Amino acid sequence: MKEIKVKKKKKLYEGKAKIVYETENEELLIQEFKDDATAFDGKKKGKIKEKGAFNNQISGRLFTFLESYHVPTHFVSQFSANAMVIKRLEMIPVEVVMRNVATGSLVKRYGVKDGTELDHPIIEFYLKDDAKHDPMINEDHVIAFGHADADEIKLIKRYAQKINAVLQSFFFRRDMVLVDFKLEFGRGKSGKIKLGDEISPDTCRLWDVQSGEKLDKDRFRQDLGKVEEAYREVHRRVFS
Ligand SMILES: Nc1ncnc2c1ncn2[C@@H]1O[C@H](COP(=O)(O)OP(=O)(O)O)[C@@H](O)[C@H]1O
Numbered sequence: 001m002k003e004i005k006v007k008k009k010k011k012l013y014e015g016k017a018k019i020v021y022e023t024e025n026e027e028l029l030i031q032e033f034k035d036d037a038t039a040f041d042g043k044k045k046g047k048i049k050e051k052g053a054f055n056n057q058i059s060g061r062l063f064t065f066l067e068s069y070h071v072p073t074h075f076v077s078q079f080s081a082n083a084m085v086i087k088r089l090e091m092i093p094v095e096v097v098m099r100n101v102a103t104g105s106l107v108k109r110y111g112v113k114d115g116t117e118l119d120h121p122i123i124e125f126y127l128k129d130d131a132k133h134d135p136m137i138n139e140d141h142v143i144a145f146g147h148a149d150a151d152e153i154k155l156i157k158r159y160a161q162k163i164n165a166v167l168q169s170f171f172f173r174r175d176m177v178l179v180d181f182k183l184e185f186g187r188g189k190s191g192k193i194k195l196g197d198e199i200s201p202d203t204c205r206l207w208d209v210q211s212g213e214k215l216d217k218d219r220f221r222q223d224l225g226k227v228e229e230a231y232r233e234v235h236r237r238v239f240s
């Protein structure tokens, strides 16, 4: 792996799960993963021991794997146990959700039976706006609000579908079903669309193939216990 030495400078942004810092290189940032956990629009708060390190390392591994399939990501290198060096992106404030199995809000909104395998993966867009509770939007909203143009959306959808196919088999080989996940994209220096943010048990639903046991943030959301153990187990499998 290429060694990129950068120094942590000014804090640029602190979100719910991560802190983003500037570096002495204008184009590079440091993304630090926190142990803080939030759910239900920030109404439920807690801490999960070592989550920051697990999510940082899992994300790094998955970004590297996706790059090998020619999916451009912001990942540059690991920086520390719980932080990575990333390329600065102009983020598109849209959360892209891919679903392979019906659960969560899909069940609530449409009444599909929980756990139903979807014949066709579903892609959804949500406006990333905490104050508005991240409302669901469609491609026309994204264009009309000026967040991305039609070509960018087409590319984002293509990347999301490819990421889904690649990660579904990656996780299945490690005895996990990739139920659904959330992605965030942005534009790099030359305007090129790249995958940003993170891919981790905070942003994916992962079910054990044999037992159906949940191995993701739903353990925290639903008070299922063994939360830290689930993150540790996903980390172990991702690096196996
Ligand atoms: N490569 C990047 N360049 C700039 N900002 C990024 C990049 N990747 C992710 N981000 C943004 O950094 C923030 C990460 O912190 P997080 O705790 O997830 O925040 P939030 O609570 O807003 O989701 C997010 O707002 C995310 O959109």
Ligand SMILES: [Mg+2]
Residues within 6 Å of the ligand: 015, 016, 017
């Ligand atoms: Mg976030």
